[in-house]
Amino acid sequence: MTPRIDALQYANWSEKIFxxxxxxxxxxxxxxxxxxxxxxxxxxxxEGWNRWFERFPDLIFQGFTAEDIDLARQxxxxxxxxxxxxxxxxxxxxxxxxxxHRLGLRFMQLTYNNxxxxxxxxxxxxxxxxxxMGREVVAEMNxxxxxxxxxxxxxxxxxxxxxxxxxxxxxxxxxxxxxHPALRxxxxxxxxxxxxSGGMLGFSVYPHHLRGGGDCTLxxxxxxVARTADLMGVExxxxxxxxxxxxxxxxxxxxRTGRWTKARxxxxxxxxxxxxxxxxxxxxxxxxxxxxEAGLREVxxxxxxxxxxxxxxxxxxxxxxxxxxxxLRREAxx
Numbered sequence: 500m501t502p503r504i505d506a507l508q509y510a511n512w513s514e515k516i517f518x519x520x521x522x523x524x525x526x527x528x529x530x531x532x533x534x535x536x537x538x539x540x541x542x543x544x545x546e547g548w549n550r551w552f553e554r555f556p557d558l559i560f561q562g563f564t565a566e567d568i569d570l571a572r573q574x575x576x577x578x579x580x581x582x583x584x585x586x587x588x589x590x591x592x593x594x595x596x597x598x599x600h601r602l603g604l605r606f607m608q609l610t611y612n613n614x615x616x617x618x619x620x621x622x623x624x625x626x627x628x629x630x631x632m633g634r635e636v637v638a639e640m641n642x643x644x645x646x647x648x649x650x651x652x653x654x655x656x657x658x659x660x661x662x663x664x665x666x667x668x669x670x671x672x673x674x675x676x677x678x679h680p681a682l683r684x685x686x687x688x689x690x691x692x693x694x695x696s697g698g699m700l701g702f703s704v705y706p707h708h709l710r711g712g713g714d715c716t717l718x719x720x721x722x723x724v725a726r727t728a729d730l731m732g733v734e735x736x737x738x739x740x741x742x743x744x745x746x747x748x749x750x751x752x753x754x755r756t757g758r759w760t761k762a763r764x765x766x767x768x769x770x771x772x773x774x775x776x777x778x779x780x781x782x783x784x785x786x787x788x789x790x791x792e793a794g795l796r797e798v799x800x801x802x803x804x805x806x807x808x809x810x811x812x813x814x815x816x817x818x819x820x821x822x823x824x825x826x827l828r829r830e831a832x833x
Contacts (some may be wrong), residue, residue: 535757701739
């Protein structure tokens with residue numbers, strides 16, 4: 500059997516959620532450990548995860564390599580892979596890229612909605628593309644095996660990252676803008692370039708990224724997945740739910756506002772609907788992955804294609820991405 504992998508969650512972690520992961524047969528999850536945190540604050544979040552690993556070793560463990568997906572399956576646990584949704588964790592020091600990779604960070608977004616030291620976010624009115632530091636950081640991420648994630652980035656910055664990176668990048672949690680024109684969803688130009696470069700897209704079930712929001716049906720979601728498979732090739736797509744289970748609304752304020760403004764930012768919400776939007780009835784927690792799998796079969800995808808989307812493609816991508824880049828081989832002296 501192929502693994503079941505979710506390429507993005509940020510839940511209010513608890514034993515209940517870890518047990519739901521096991522009930523849903525979820526073998527690996529990319530979890531957010533940073534939104535706006537500094538390096539030291541990110542390390543404190545890793546310390547918090549270490550306590551979870553100590554308390555629930557029969558349910559979860561930290562993943563470092565793709566082989567840990569197999570270990571998770573063999574031992575009936577879920578491998579937890581760390582990621583950052585902002586480069587705030589490296590502050591202004593490129594050397595922290597390698598340090599954080601050694602601590603287990605495996606994904607890092609170059610932006611979270613706003614302009615960063617590295618690139619432009621999808622909420623900026625002008626997207627200036629990768630900065631000078633951004634190009635250097637991408638090269639360093641390529642070297643150590645830290646995945647470039649452009650989920651919250653603007654179009655030009657995303658295309659720049661695809662062109663600049665010597666390794667395939669990921670958009671771990673977004674949907675096609677042609678299906679639903681949210682600021683965070685991606686154009687067909689971006690999706691085609693992502694696929695051509697060998698990258699991966701993870702489909703989000705976060706309601707602001709769904710046509711119809713929480714009223715989006717499972718059939719509509721799965722039909723969108725199937726159409727995107729036609730555009731990108733089924734080997735370049737997976738699931739990245741962006742599940743924020745059990746989080747209080749105060750957390751969405753941190754996600755949107757951080758420390759960059761004194762005002763309240765509503766993101767894709769509004770003053771009338773400032774908190775987390777209601778989830779679709781077919782996906783509330785990790786036990787519902789089977790519903791997505793069944794829905795994909797219902798829209799005509801083959802068992803092999805469904806298995807690839809539900810985790811096989813991410814497993815291959817992890818195997819290719821998490822280790823250091825191979826050094827260039829010098830030609831033998833003539």
